Amino acid sequence: MRIYLILFFFLSSLSFQGLLGKELKLLTGTFKQEDLKLNLSRDKSWVPYPSYSDRKAWDQLIAPFREEVIAKGDKALDYQWQVVKATDYLEYERSGNRGMMEKPMNENCTALTNLLLAELAEGKGRYIDQILNGTWHMTEMSTWSLSAHLPAFQSSKRSLPQERTHVIDLMAGDVGSLLSWIHYFFRDSFNTINPEISLRLKQHIQQRIIQPYLDRNDMWWQGFELKGNQLVNNWNPWCNFNVLTCLLLIEDNPDVQLAGIYKTMTSVDRFIDYIKKDGACEEGPSYWGHAAGKLYDYLKILALATQNKVSIFDKPLIRDMGEYIAQSYIGGDRWVVNFADASAKGGGDPLLIYRYGQDVHSTEMMQFARYMTDLGGKGADFKPSRDIFRAFEDLRCFPQLQHTQAALPQNAFKWYPETQFLYLKKGGFFFAAKGGFNNESHNHNDVGSFILYQDQQPLFIDAGVGTYTKKTFSDDRYSIWTMQGAYHNLPQINGTDQAFGKEFKAENVLFLPEQNKFQLDIGNAYPKTANIEHWNRSYRLTADGLTIEDEFKIKNPNQSNMVHFLVSKEPQINKGVIAMGDGLAALHFNPAQFVASYEAIPQDDPRLSQVWGERLYRISLKAKSIKSTGKYSFIIKKAK
Template structure:
């Protein structure tokens, strides 16, 4: 069916302001919330620790065995505190040395004891919980929230951030499951767990509203909001005994999450990318599901179209298997949470999304990974729901293209098979999104499910990544994306650097995307118009076209392309070689002069994403640029 979409980028923000704002607050009053909040035993769907039959029957034998083996290995773990110099390393050198091994090991032990139920992991669990009550939970990169800026965590000013929230929820579940067992050893243990969660998470959270991620300040929120709020909701529901106080807390959490939902695009685009969906959309569905159960269905917004689209984004942004569209800080390869994605599909009634999760779980050995993790409740959900997910129906690719109008993101492929032919993604947007790279108008291209022209992604996070020096990192710069360098100048950062006149068209045999990217470059660049377009002629070739109007020529015009393939320059074309195929990259040799730069990879995250020791930057320099002109580059299989 012929489908044409025209979207004017400057209207993007206005379109996101809808009558659906404040979905949670508008669904119930504080008084009504207090009346419908359920006691813990009504909303917790997990078996009690003492219900040994349920723990045996609900978990597949192979997964139970893996969990117990991991627990046995964890019995030998030595609890190691983060030293003062580990914290100071971030302040001094931008190096992150504080870890999460203590927390994840404790989760492994707790899971093993729940599954086995013989008490042999209990002493190790007591050691782990007591240890965590003794040491700081704050991540070294997040100590900046406190007044003291020395780099050390201040116990007199508890800071609420991601790791504190994770551990707080984890400890709340330990209290819930093992309260009676711990009291048999000493009543001080459970008491201390509860007191510590209040001191470090619950009380500090509700004592202030000025954390940027809460959404009550002018700063726009991101995945921190829903990540932290989901954890705090668990802690409040499990530990708070006063119903009126609990309702007050829950309503405040709802108000904060509304601020997160409000800034999401109606089409579901996750600007932070698919690898952040596990922290964003996945935690959103977990929060909403928990709220739905805790209110006996009285707070239920799953029928809202924006909520549905946030979940569908992850399927629509998939290229093939673990490869996803990865603009911004997203990794090219990510292991999406099959449990959360399956739940999302189930709650919104989307069987394709459920099937996508089941397929992903089966293809990627998910069942062998269900023994540790940093988010305890999500881990436990996965373990208890594994059989249903692994036995779920498969999904098909119904859409050979999809355009996210609000996010200005296009994804299109040759066929209904993800491992067959070309698949490209392109976006307009702006250079002021969360976890931004300067990449307005960039694209990525895959063939037979394998990367060809790529978005490199981001390396291991350091202090520099989130500082004023961010754009000195090469992976953040437009010159290391599939974009032009205009008059020797690359794109700048900030929301005002954006795409204009973004257009997407799918006519069946051909798919095209275009944007004027001139406003992504500073005014002094001296360019009046630069239209970058991409055309997929299904079953044949992929074309990159540039059309420009320069005010002057005061630097080089270079078309940059990043590739994971081995490039080889021929007469009038390049070969892009993969071990399974070779593509021809054709260009006008009378207009464009090719060169190739080798970029060695030393960063662990980039090495893991691309499985090669070097990438290549292809640079096609326009040799005789007129003030007005155009150039085309074609890719096709040899």
């Protein structure tokens, strides 16, 4: 039955090309199912980590972090496994609060991860009973999925777990993967206690992860049955990686395993085909580790299980996707280019970046990884999470990272022509701007917006996103201020802000590298009611600063245009000049054209305040006259 459920998928002809553009099929176009069958290891010999009983190998592998791993394991010996109550799931419906359910679930996973690593580090059996308690507790749960994700996959469309329905979201997949590794390492130990333990664990992984994946094609992240405005984002490689891990470690039926793995390859091709071919991550650096980084994890474990025979690490797109994280780094206090929902601080996980760089032969990535570990003089951190595969891989690559030279990318610009991201560096400035459209993954209505840093300090910014709630991914998303064009570095035209939808996009986008100039028409990013014939905006960066020029034509305008700028420090407004960045630079404008004002925006959301402090500021330049045609010019200069 399981084979038949999956085979129909490969015989169908889904019109995916029409949805996402030209298909590459880097995996299934390169490797057929027979290729996978020929090269797939039929036992667990592909696993690159020592067996639990190989104490000498584990002592060597975990040596740099052994004390801290043991300390965390000892702390978890007395951990009380938390019950996720029915009201915790319901809280998401009642108030939009996700944390009520996610907090105990995350803490349980953290404790289980720490116990697993401590037992592998010590090997004396001290943690086995508590690992058993944690795994047994997981099998007692109604679902491994998060309350915020359940409605999308259950027929009830509710956040309370639905009887006899198992769905795969990010958390369920992570738990399935974690438990698969626990089964792999401790099955014999569990069998010594009672064979029912490992048998039960295996059955639950099959019932909750493997079987739903084989049976269903309607989970949107699979990319098989997309509807309307649905996108293929980081969920795809993330969930497929977890399913692949479970299939490799748990599934014993070779035919089911083979068909299931090839289905994951077909699904991951949907993600690769969706990604712009310039390699940029439209979700931003904060999501790189979940998007390109998770694709890397998927490709890595697939390569390991096939003796590196089923591998696409040689494809330029995979390398470009990796190097995006280094290119997007600004500097200073870990500032990064943060369009969409990404945070303005980050830079990525150095050990992940290093491993990725190794496999795609990117010196840029490996040197950037070492640069990140050297920040603050602390060296590389070992921060294991429920994503235990990454923890194991971190242990393997850590010694190699120590012998790598630290460096940042030295290129003066980076242009992503399909995603329409541009980064320019000159005279101590780091400028980034975007074109694109207003239905990108984790979208903000921000076509044509920009950010500008001087001497690695923020001047003009993108706020990012606050703490996720029910509203964040609902029809009310654009009632949140951080998502709106009015709180980006954009004009409000004829009283109208940009609109959401794939049809609201940049046109005539052009980068002129010899002039350090980026230009585009953003008029089509606004609704028809604004009566915009065109709004041509250009940016030109020099060693002295940035010049912004707007030229527009509006049919029968009835409201004044307003040009907004979001800044990180309180500005000081004088006639035609606005000082900003604690005196770093000044914005010059024509006082005959505009009335200037600014407002403070309190940051009471911890996800924003931990980046920006207590408040941000929005500068508003209101046109003094209503005109159907006109030109505006704004010049940002270094302070003298």
